[in-house]
Amino acid sequence: MNDELTKAAQFVNRLLANPALGALPPLQKEEQILQFLQVNRQALFPTLSSPQFFPGYTWENITFIMEKALMETVNQNLVPQLQGLVENSLDLSFIAFLRQQNVSTDAVKKDLIRFLGELLSHPSVRREFSGSYNSLVYHVTDKYVEQVFERKEYVHFELTKVQRLRMGKEEVKNLIRVSLLLKPAVYLFSVPGTAQQEIQKSVSQPQFTDRVLHSLTDKLRCLPPEVLASAVHANLSFLDNQQLEATARISAIINNLCRNYRPDMPRDRGADTMEKSWLSVARKNHRFYGFDVKVLDEFYKIAGENNW
Amino acid sequence: MDKKITDILEGLVIFIIILVLIQTFLEDLSVLLAWTWSARRILLITGFFFDLFFTVEFLTRTYAAFSRGDLKKYLGQGLGWIDFLASVPLLVLSSGPGMVMVLSGTGLLFSSGGILNILKIVKTVRIARILRLLRVLKIFKQIKNVNSIMAQRHLMKITATSVSTLVLTLFFFNLFAGAVGMPQAGGILEEQYRVTMESFRSFRQDGGTAQAAAASRHQPDLLVIKEGETTLYSRYDNDYYHRHFGPGEYAYLEEGGVGFFFDLRRVQALEARNNLMYFTLILILTAVLLLFYSPHFALTVSDPIHVMNRGMEEKDYNFEVKIDPRFSEDGVFRLARNYNQVFLPMKDRQNREAETTAEDLQLKMADIKDLFS
Numbered sequence: 001m002n003d004e005l006t007k008a009a010q011f012v013n014r015l016l017a018n019p020a021l022g023a024l025p026p027l028q029k030e031e032q033i034l035q036f037l038q039v040n041r042q043a044l045f046p047t048l049s050s051p052q053f054f055p056g057y058t059w060e061n062i063t064f065i066m067e068k069a070l071m072e073t074v075n076q077n078l079v080p081q082l083q084g085l086v087e088n089s090l091d092l093s094f095i096a097f098l099r100q101q102n103v104s105t106d107a108v109k110k111d112l113i114r115f116l117g118e119l120l121s122h123p124s125v126r127r128e129f130s131g132s133y134n135s136l137v138y139h140v141t142d143k144y145v146e147q148v149f150e151r152k153e154y155v156h157f158e159l160t161k162v163q164r165l166r167m168g169k170e171e172v173k174n175l176i177r178v179s180l181l182l183k184p185a186v187y188l189f190s191v192p193g194t195a196q197q198e199i200q201k202s203v204s205q206p207q208f209t210d211r212v213l214h215s216l217t218d219k220l221r222c223l224p225p226e227v228l229a230s231a232v233h234a235n236l237s238f239l240d241n242q243q244l245e246a247t248a249r250i251s252a253i254i255n256n257l258c259r260n261y262r263p264d265m266p267r268d269r270g271a272d273t274m275e276k277s278w279l280s281v282a283r284k285n286h287r288f289y290g291f292d293v294k295v296l297d298e299f300y301k302i303a304g305e306n307n308w
Numbered sequence: 309m310d311k312k313i314t315d316i317l318e319g320l321v322i323f324i325i326i327l328v329l330i331q332t333f334l335e336d337l338s339v340l341l342a343w344t345w346s347a348r349r350i351l352l353i354t355g356f357f358f359d360l361f362f363t364v365e366f367l368t369r370t371y372a373a374f375s376r377g378d379l380k381k382y383l384g385q386g387l388g389w390i391d392f393l394a395s396v397p398l399l400v401l402s403s404g405p406g407m408v409m410v411l412s413g414t415g416l417l418f419s420s421g422g423i424l425n426i427l428k429i430v431k432t433v434r435i436a437r438i439l440r441l442l443r444v445l446k447i448f449k450q451i452k453n454v455n456s457i458m459a460q461r462h463l464m465k466i467t468a469t470s471v472s473t474l475v476l477t478l479f480f481f482n483l484f485a486g487a488v489g490m491p492q493a494g495g496i497l498e499e500q501y502r503v504t505m506e507s508f509r510s511f512r513q514d515g516g517t518a519q520a521a522a523a524s525r526h527q528p529d530l531l532v533i534k535e536g537e538t539t540l541y542s543r544y545d546n547d548y549y550h551r552h553f554g555p556g557e558y559a560y561l562e563e564g565g566v567g568f569f570f571d572l573r574r575v576q577a578l579e580a581r582n583n584l585m586y587f588t589l590i591l592i593l594t595a596v597l598l599l600f601y602s603p604h605f606a607l608t609v610s611d612p613i614h615v616m617n618r619g620m621e622e623k624d625y626n627f628e629v630k631i632d633p634r635f636s637e638d639g640v641f642r643l644a645r646n647y648n649q650v651f652l653p654m655k656d657r658q659n660r661e662a663e664t665t666a667e668d669l670q671l672k673m674a675d676i677k678d679l680f681s
Contacts, residue, residue: 270611271627276628278626281628285657
């Protein structure tokens, strides 16, 4: 098995190094390769089952080895990077504002890193983690929250008056960042082997998310329930529940915005900016995705004014 | 033909077009600034070879188009008519006769008879030279903008229309003016030369040759008066004539056994000035079209279409068209609004639900061929 895994690792390493995937973030590369294996199954199977690669293996066995090798290879860079982001860029002082008491943020960070490791071992979570990861790497939350606090319009009102977050903008940024990191956790509770689209439908059911929230509270006692609720509720439709936390609504939008985030993608002359384009489309499709259209409207204005 | 060789030849043609534009400018400037004949001679000879080159280029393209069976397309849509007008007539009417004059020295003009004949030949040569300005268009014709063939064609069309209208109007107007006998510098000068000759004759009768020759100094275009082998008057020494005068730059008239040589360079300088003005006008016109009209066309037509086209062809391309409020009611931007507000959201919803196909992925089977080798 180890030999096969080494062969598979060599193969996926070369796939990952392919210039066609050059500019993509690691999880998007992984997703591309997984889909590549899936859609080119018939063309790849004769070669991959040849003596040079995995003789006598079924396609299911080959993809299992490949997925395992791919996950391990991507994790070699992804996990330390994520760990670094949590340790160095994430400020968990907002917990003190929510719990009204001082907590050791180092212990919480350790717990969070451990839990993220657990999340990343689950394929269906990884598929949904791209948006969270990109939002952190490219500081997308920070720039929008910064503008929200400057403008003091709808989103600011929702955060401070409706959700009643009694904290500064830096704490709000970090609360949303944690909410984003934990948003894909609902996929941890999906039934293995279910198609991704089916999983997506089930995780957006309130009954399901209630159960998930309950389990998550047990798993992550270090985090206040408000944070976990924000993360889990980021998977629900605002149209079905107008009482969703503002941070959950923002997390849902930013996660989706960053799903295929490519700041390096060259913009054609005559085209609008990437974020403004995405937000404009999301405004039209807000019912489809269950987004709060007023948050989208404000973000759209922000993106337009800042040429994002 | 091999694409690489074709590209090299096309590159060579562009390079020669740039050279010929510089040569055109210098040729007129040299007349205006009265450069020495040896310098102008070089420019005349290079001009002839450029015309020869473009004539060969035109004939080659015509032959190739004829062989492919699309001669009509080349001459019309392919703007072969510009290639024709900027080559064959110039070789036949302008640089060809000019080259004959250079090679045959002064003989041609002396044998041509009266000043009107000389001026007519010079005039035809000069008028035909206007057609050289069409070569500015050849540069546009050679530029291959693969990103927007439509933008290139539109820009070419509007530039070709403006420049050729200007050049052909000047060309035919000058021909027409000559044909109907409109007042021209040559005609006016001829009258002046006749007066000069008449004055010389009457001064000579009244006060003798020396007095008549002295009086002739006041006529600035009179160069030499000769009677048989005897020079009665000469404005400059022989070396000066040798260095500064070429064939066609002086006129010879004879009356009563006395020969008069007149300087034609002032007329030619006036025409060179006009040519430079037309040349500058055309360069500025094309530059303005390129710098102002071309970006406007891109902004309002080709760029939005390009963005919409990519959005329709590529699954992951989801940029909206940026709509300039000044032109928001243009047909293109009304279409773009529908693209932004209807098509892209629909595509986004469809993408969310559709299964991924091989075409949707950035990684293709062709990218990994080397992995299996």
